[in-house]
Amino acid sequence: MERLAVIVLAAGQGKRMKSDLPKVLTSTVDKPLICHTLSAISALQPEQVAIVVGHGAALVEEAVTVALKAGELCLPSVSFPRQESQRGTGDAARSALPSLRGFSGTVIIICGDTPLVSPQTLSAMITAHRRECAAITLLSAVVPEPRGYGRIIRDASGDLVQKITECRDCSPDERLIREINTGVYAVDADFLAESLSRITNENAQGEYYLTDIVEQAVLAGKKVRALPVFESDEWLGVNTYLDLHRVNQVILRRRIEQLLLSGVNILDPRSVIIDERVVIEPGVTIGPNTQLLGATTLRRGCSLEGNSYLKDTFVEEGAAVKFGVRAERSIIGRNASVGPFAHLRPGSVLKDSVKVGNFVETKNAELGANSSAGHLTYLGDCTIGERVNIGAGTITCNYDGFKKHRTIIEDDCFIGSDTCLIAPLSVGAKSTIGAGSVLSADVPANSLALTRPPVKIRQDYVRKERRGE
Ligand code: UD1
Ligand code: CA
Helix, strand or coil: CCCEEEEEEECCCCHHHCCCCCHHHCECCCCEHHHHHHHHHHCCCCCEEEEEEECEHHHHHHHHHHHHHCCCCCCCEEECCECCCCCCHHHHHHHHHHHHCCCCCEEEEEECCCCCCCHHHHHHHHHHHHHCCCCEEEEEEECCCCCCCCEEEECCCCCCEEEEECHHHCCHHHHCCCEEEEEEEEEEHHHHHHHHCCCCCCCCCCCCCCCHHHHHHHHCCCCEEEEECCCCCCCCCCCCHHHHHHHHHHHHHHHHHHHHHCCCEECCHHHEEECCCCEECCCCEECCCEEEECCCEECCCCEECCCCEEECCEECCCCEECCCCEEECCEECCCCEECCCEEECCCCEECCCCEEEEEEEEEEEEECCCCEEEEEEEEEEEEECCCCEECCCCEEECECCCCECCEEECCCCEECCCCEEECCEEECCCCEECCCCEECCCECCCCEECCCCCCCCCCCCCCHHHHCC
């Protein structure tokens, strides 16, 4: 078995993003750039991975460590060598060498801002590299708009790579070349160490360019191969938010195409964001402006009218999520109906055929089967039984200024409109609460409770202004 190690370049600030966040932590629709790179790498099962950090080092280190601990990434031995000041990609790669001391074999070097490179392409590069016994094999791409990328300069025959010239150092003729460097390389470990010690910073940016090792290999009579990536868009690097937008479009397009082919009806694919962990069964309809994030699952036959945001939410078979629903860490039961304009906060559990209507907010609330809260209601920290009707304007007063308290409403209760339930409180099964009540004591089963003041009537009454006083 030939040995494989990886260096990820992730120390740059990302000046062109004009953001304080280290660039590699900028998130695509679903995860930070660096997590895309690392998950492609994990498929290669390298023996070690050195992630070069510098700008915002602690943040990058923490984000990667958290993803590793959460099992979102599976990598063997990961180290975080520091690049003290950001003096270019060559200097960054050099900073990783002490971590790879004693290693011999193939080193993959990959920029942490190239999120779409696939494991298949990386494997193909490694295979070609080893088969040809090259000193360097790099991934190139022929692209319509090469601006900003390093150009691959070949000899007259077009076979042999001579060097890579960075965009800013290109002559007008070189600028016309459309074969670009993707920033992904397989390099022989011994050659890497030797050549990095020789690169200089004599160029337009005054930086140590990793790409200069290509010319060094050529001058030393070693083999350099540039392997064009065939899958379109894999080469996209992220230097600006415009690049990020392009990457997001690719990620979403791929995912949405898969879903459409699998039997999911997405009415307006352009306005939908779907995170990679989301599971959607065939026979689901998704309306415009929908964001589905985290560990969200949509079971067969449920429908989303549009304008909704669902995060870590489970939607059971046949449920209807109407216009304008926001739900997080919630469960929407079979044939339940939510919205329009409802807010399910974490811990909301709606059992089968529950109805939650407009302007209803729930939090840490369980609603039993066939119960309904149709209008203008707050249900927080409560357990509601089956077949309960919650009238318009009902409020669980769950907070006394210090602590949260629970409300329990048992099966078959009728809570009249505009009721305040001052928790802790319980209402026994089959009880009725009169509209406008403020309840501060438990209500036993099978009872009527109401706190409504009696109506006073004065007959033949005329308001002052009518009397002209
Ligand atoms: C680089 C390549 C270019 C290629 C392009 C592909 C060089 C000199 N140029 O250019 O040929 O077409 O990627 O996307 O390599 N970084 C560090 N330390 C530094 C500088 C950069 O760790 O001192 C990291 C960055 O965090 C980033 C990566 O290296 O992840 C690439 O750096 P960037 O400045 O974006 O290089 P490009 O100009 O895009
Ligand atoms: Ca870049």
